[in-house]
Amino acid sequence: MATLTLDNVRKSFGATDVIHGVDIDVTDGEFIVIVGPSGCGKSTLLRMVAGLEGITSGEIRINDQRVNEAEPMERNIAMVFQNYALYPHMSVFDNMAYGLKIAKTPKDEIAARVASAAKLLQLEPYLQRKPRELSGGQRQRVAMGRAIVRKPAVFLFDEPLSNLDAKLRVQMRLEIKQLQRELGVTSLYVTHDQVEAMTLADRMIVMNAGVADQIGKPLEVYENPQTEFVAGFIGSPATNFMPAGSIGVSVGKTVGIRPEHIKLTDSPTRLQARVAYCEALGAETLVHLRLPNGQLITVRQGGHLPLPSEGTDLWLGWDDAAMMVFGEDGKRI
Amino acid sequence: MSEQRGMVEKRGLGHWLTHLGLIIGVLFIFFPIWLAFVASTVTQPEIVRPPMPLLPGDQFFENYSKALLSGVNAPVAMMMLNSLIMALGITIGKIVISLTSAFAIVYFRFPGRTIFFWLIFLTLMLPVEVRIVPTYEVIANFGMLNSYSGLIFPLIASATATFLFRQFFLTVPDELTEAARVDGASPMQFFWHILLPMSRTNIAALFVILFIYGWNQYLWPLLITTDPSMNTIVMGIRQMFPSGDDLADWPVIMATSILAMVPPVIVVISMQKLFIRGLVDSEK
Numbered sequence: 001m002a003t004l005t006l007d008n009v010r011k012s013f014g015a016t017d018v019i020h021g022v023d024i025d026v027t028d029g030e031f032i033v034i035v036g037p038s039g040c041g042k043s044t045l046l047r048m049v050a051g052l053e054g055i056t057s058g059e060i061r062i063n064d065q066r067v068n069e070a071e072p073m074e075r076n077i078a079m080v081f082q083n084y085a086l087y088p089h090m091s092v093f094d095n096m097a098y099g100l101k102i103a104k105t106p107k108d109e110i111a112a113r114v115a116s117a118a119k120l121l122q123l124e125p126y127l128q129r130k131p132r133e134l135s136g137g138q139r140q141r142v143a144m145g146r147a148i149v150r151k152p153a154v155f156l157f158d159e160p161l162s163n164l165d166a167k168l169r170v171q172m173r174l175e176i177k178q179l180q181r182e183l184g185v186t187s188l189y190v191t192h193d194q195v196e197a198m199t200l201a202d203r204m205i206v207m208n209a210g211v212a213d214q215i216g217k218p219l220e221v222y223e224n225p226q227t228e229f230v231a232g233f234i235g236s237p238a239t240n241f242m243p244a245g246s247i248g249v250s251v252g253k254t255v256g257i258r259p260e261h262i263k264l265t266d267s268p269t270r271l272q273a274r275v276a277y278c279e280a281l282g283a284e285t286l287v288h289l290r291l292p293n294g295q296l297i298t299v300r301q302g303g304h305l306p307l308p309s310e311g312t313d314l315w316l317g318w319d320d321a322a323m324m325v326f327g328e329d330g331k332r333i
Numbered sequence: 334m335s336e337q338r339g340m341v342e343k344r345g346l347g348h349w350l351t352h353l354g355l356i357i358g359v360l361f362i363f364f365p366i367w368l369a370f371v372a373s374t375v376t377q378p379e380i381v382r383p384p385m386p387l388l389p390g391d392q393f394f395e396n397y398s399k400a401l402l403s404g405v406n407a408p409v410a411m412m413m414l415n416s417l418i419m420a421l422g423i424t425i426g427k428i429v430i431s432l433t434s435a436f437a438i439v440y441f442r443f444p445g446r447t448i449f450f451w452l453i454f455l456t457l458m459l460p461v462e463v464r465i466v467p468t469y470e471v472i473a474n475f476g477m478l479n480s481y482s483g484l485i486f487p488l489i490a491s492a493t494a495t496f497l498f499r500q501f502f503l504t505v506p507d508e509l510t511e512a513a514r515v516d517g518a519s520p521m522q523f524f525w526h527i528l529l530p531m532s533r534t535n536i537a538a539l540f541v542i543l544f545i546y547g548w549n550q551y552l553w554p555l556l557i558t559t560d561p562s563m564n565t566i567v568m569g570i571r572q573m574f575p576s577g578d579d580l581a582d583w584p585v586i587m588a589t590s591i592l593a594m595v596p597p598v599i600v601v602i603s604m605q606k607l608f609i610r611g612l613v614d615s616e617k
Contacts, residue, residue, distance in 0.1 A: 051514075052515075079511075099516035099517055
């Protein structure tokens, strides 16, 4: 049970600044997901919390204790790595027990803790196997088990699902969520996958080029993005951006409209566009239209609506409330 | 259908030809060893009288016990013990030193790390023969002539093994090191618990190669051991050759040669499985 605080944390490698001052307050038991494109510094931030990467300036506190100088082990954290990082020559049991053995935990307690973690993760039949004899999903569970047995204050996940196939990823996503709820351990989870971020997070942090652009509940972030980057990154298909002047908005530089907020009509509304192609996904249909100036606009509509045929001219309409206006600096107006 | 016939045809003539070629090759390589064995089981007059016998004689036990217990200059049993101590000393020493130096070079950031690596690497380019005079001088000044330490220490550093372990350590994923750090393992615990068990196939392969290297040392023991009780077997064979008009005791010399081959063969056969695994895959 712990809180985690990042106070104006910065990181530079030589002259290059990677993290430009991040502030985060994680309350006890909260599940925080850091999401962002590759190279935005999210993994570096996580590794700084873990103690695998030095902190250039600022402060990281776990339970209000400064941990900047502490070794990973003293920070009372556990980490799940992207490629699992299981010790290849050790059995599943030994992999999970290794940290406890180093900490000189009594043997019977090690056995008890590993047994309960194995039960929780349905790994009991595999305890004597080597990692290479396990499937991807099972290895992932062992990596989680190794984190659980240490009863850490904070769980750190570094893109733990990116090595799994799509179906397994969905299943493990649910399991991680359940597990975190059950154990109630404060967690920090890094991913580039916005679906993981939306589904797992109590609050999510959208990172862009070393800056936390927005911190908030997933739906809040989705409905009310604070920057142009967040509006474009969160949501799939991505938000449509148009120059403010071109649609008669006098303030700001660009206007973003989510695909589901645009309605296609035959009668004149706001803009006219030609249907380029349609993607019918069953429950919904994505219609891609080309504006007279060549820009592509995506519209998401219900799968029950008739498919517009390619090449027809349609009108795009939306409510004023659907418009997200961004200024020159990319910030929301 | 035609594919199957191809297989059958290959299994017919091609199969036999391949085997014939291989068998001839094996016989060709094995023949001198067979001759040596035959020569070690007959009497001295039988060897020197042409033609040379091609089938073993009845002197096996006489010749071998003579070689093992008295030899020509020194009993072969004693020379074999010397060789064993030297070979094991060189092998184990080389493995320990190169493991630790590779560990230092790969996992620690210290001033002059690259320089140290290149210094080690540089010694690869200097064979023992090139530095033999200064090495002899040093060993003589330390009073290590005619001693096991004199036999072992000059040969104990190995750039090849260091390089090999360095390359292997570089392929170990960084996450493994980090996972061990998160688990609270100290650098030496990481070395003992994780790195060492992961390198065991490499160690086995190196053990075989280095043991044979140590066992077959010739020039160095020849230079620094003058006392027959410190002779090693490979140089001892050469010492058995007569100088001037003395008669060579060929059956005993041949028995010694055969005996000299036994320990390397035992090492290779007993570690064959690990040895091949060490060369073929790194088991990750």
